[in-house]
Amino acid sequence: MIATRQSYGEALVELGRKNKEIVVLDADLSTATKTNMFAKEFPDRFIDVGIAEQNLMGMAAGLATYGKIPYVSTFAVFAAGRGYDQIRNSICYPKLNVKICATHSGVTVGEDGATHQMLEDLSLMRTLPNMTVISPSDDIQTKWVINEISKIQGPIYVRLARIPTFKIYDENQKFEIGKMVQLGNGTDATIFATGVMVSESLKAQEQLAQEGINIRVVDVHTIKPIDKEMIIKCAKETKKIITIEDHNIIGGLGSAICEVLSEEYPTKVIRMGMKDRFGKSGKGEQLLKYFKMDSEAIVEKVKN
Amino acid sequence: MKITKIEALANIANDIRMGVIEQVYLAQSGHPGGSLSCSDILAVLYFNQMNIDPKKPYAPERDRFVLSKGHCSSALYATLARKGYFDKEDLKGFRKVESNLQGHPEMNKIPGVDMTTGSLGQGLSAAVGMALGSKMDSAGCRVYCLVGDGEIEEGQIWEAAMSASKNKLDNLCVIVDHNGLQIDGKVEDVAGLIDIKEKFESFGFYTLEIDGNDIEEIIHAFDTAKNKKGMPTAIIANTIKGKGVSFMENKAEWHGKAPNQEQYEEAINELKLQHIVG
Numbered sequence: 001m002i003a004t005r006q007s008y009g010e011a012l013v014e015l016g017r018k019n020k021e022i023v024v025l026d027a028d029l030s031t032a033t034k035t036n037m038f039a040k041e042f043p044d045r046f047i048d049v050g051i052a053e054q055n056l057m058g059m060a061a062g063l064a065t066y067g068k069i070p071y072v073s074t075f076a077v078f079a080a081g082r083g084y085d086q087i088r089n090s091i092c093y094p095k096l097n098v099k100i101c102a103t104h105s106g107v108t109v110g111e112d113g114a115t116h117q118m119l120e121d122l123s124l125m126r127t128l129p130n131m132t133v134i135s136p137s138d139d140i141q142t143k144w145v146i147n148e149i150s151k152i153q154g155p156i157y158v159r160l161a162r163i164p165t166f167k168i169y170d171e172n173q174k175f176e177i178g179k180m181v182q183l184g185n186g187t188d189a190t191i192f193a194t195g196v197m198v199s200e201s202l203k204a205q206e207q208l209a210q211e212g213i214n215i216r217v218v219d220v221h222t223i224k225p226i227d228k229e230m231i232i233k234c235a236k237e238t239k240k241i242i243t244i245e246d247h248n249i250i251g252g253l254g255s256a257i258c259e260v261l262s263e264e265y266p267t268k269v270i271r272m273g274m275k276d277r278f279g280k281s282g283k284g285e286q287l288l289k290y291f292k293m294d295s296e297a298i299v300e301k302v303k304n
Numbered sequence: 305m306k307i308t309k310i311e312a313l314a315n316i317a318n319d320i321r322m323g324v325i326e327q328v329y330l331a332q333s334g335h336p337g338g339s340l341s342c343s344d345i346l347a348v349l350y351f352n353q354m355n356i357d358p359k360k361p362y363a364p365e366r367d368r369f370v371l372s373k374g375h376c377s378s379a380l381y382a383t384l385a386r387k388g389y390f391d392k393e394d395l396k397g398f399r400k401v402e403s404n405l406q407g408h409p410e411m412n413k414i415p416g417v418d419m420t421t422g423s424l425g426q427g428l429s430a431a432v433g434m435a436l437g438s439k440m441d442s443a444g445c446r447v448y449c450l451v452g453d454g455e456i457e458e459g460q461i462w463e464a465a466m467s468a469s470k471n472k473l474d475n476l477c478v479i480v481d482h483n484g485l486q487i488d489g490k491v492e493d494v495a496g497l498i499d500i501k502e503k504f505e506s507f508g509f510y511t512l513e514i515d516g517n518d519i520e521e522i523i524h525a526f527d528t529a530k531n532k533k534g535m536p537t538a539i540i541a542n543t544i545k546g547k548g549v550s551f552m553e554n555k556a557e558w559h560g561k562a563p564n565q566e567q568y569e570e571a572i573n574e575l576k577l578q579h580i581v582g
Contacts, residue, residue, distance in 0.1 A: 047436070050466065052467070055467055058427075058432070059429050059432050059464070062432060064433075065368075066438065067364065067437070068440070086460070089421075090419075094419070
């Protein structure tokens, strides 16, 4: 088990060794976002701006105009929330090459509670023109993403998690930005899942298989641009469509899937996730159960 | 008789002012007050101080300018056109749908615009990032950032100010266009903004206070800033909002209003009279 923030920290160091234009910015959370690993190896390319997220985004924009490739980290709630207007006007509108890698997304942040559990970032970031939105599910995928986005010009938001999750993929797995990964061929239902919810969905897939119910899980690592083809294909091939995200059911993955299906292939969609409410304190796993977002809740939804 | 260097710069500032009035009149929208207050500063920067070449607007080694008070775009556009970044005729398209001259500057659309701005308080952070980038590469670029006095009510300015001094950005020069007025009235009354110089000083800046409509004082301030090592400079430029057009001077109502035809003609005639001939 490994948290995607940890994979991020490790990937950044690797990337830093390969590309000297990579600079990393943080806002006093480097031990939690894991950018401290980069800071230790490349102190001259690491900038801690202190508790000042607006300036964090603005400075990254300035460094990008200069030709640097800034990776910017803080908790998702401060990145997409506190820095929203800066991301909008100083990064997305001028299409600057800033990589916002936000950790501690969703209710699985746990004990810190509602103020620190970002449930709206996919929605906020997805609506910005020029923005690419990525939400990786495991260690291998996260490491691939962090490296891959350094080659793409333009703003990118990467949503990372605090809690450790299973390793899903092996080293040889191929990914492509904007292409979902289908896991399994079941036709009883499709679960479109993103981030930490992919491993929960895979647990549900296993449980259901024991009962003779065969579902497929689709790992939506890229929320924008969305993979229309895969969505339509699954709607055609499976009996039920469910979406699950550690995010408000408004504006995020569920909405993105509905937008495609309502225009291209009208299908009923069941959206699982946070039902337009704030989170609360507790352990990440407990909260998934409490808010009916764990594998059991998924099993239940598939069956009923 | 040949005019002096100072007089020539004053004439350029006057041309910029005429460009502002022309653009805002033709668009019937825009921000004349704060554009007129900063015209002398822009004239000195682009025609006396900055290491720039309008033929190479993206040269990595160039000095940069960030108009953090992006609503004063008409002054920047008039300056860039005067410098030769684009055709002066383009100014007629200001704020119009077929033009690249957006209400607030967009770097990807206009050669010479180093940063997209408009949402107040954001430009200084970008300037800090640019100055830091140059320091990392030992490239020797200077970065100038013009902020409004009303604008520094934004908290992000002070976040950026902290980063500028922490990183010892002596290649960064902030100019506060201190014309004393914002949309709702005087800066002291609206937000209680006082002691601007002391504020920047306490944030670790080397500070200078000048008459921001006096060409000689502006040149001297920029020269002094260049020689200051180990810390960023903030120039508090005391200016007159609406400077050069008497009926607009010191009137908050001219912050974001276009002149009618009669007012336009009066303004242009007044500015023409200020042109110095040898």
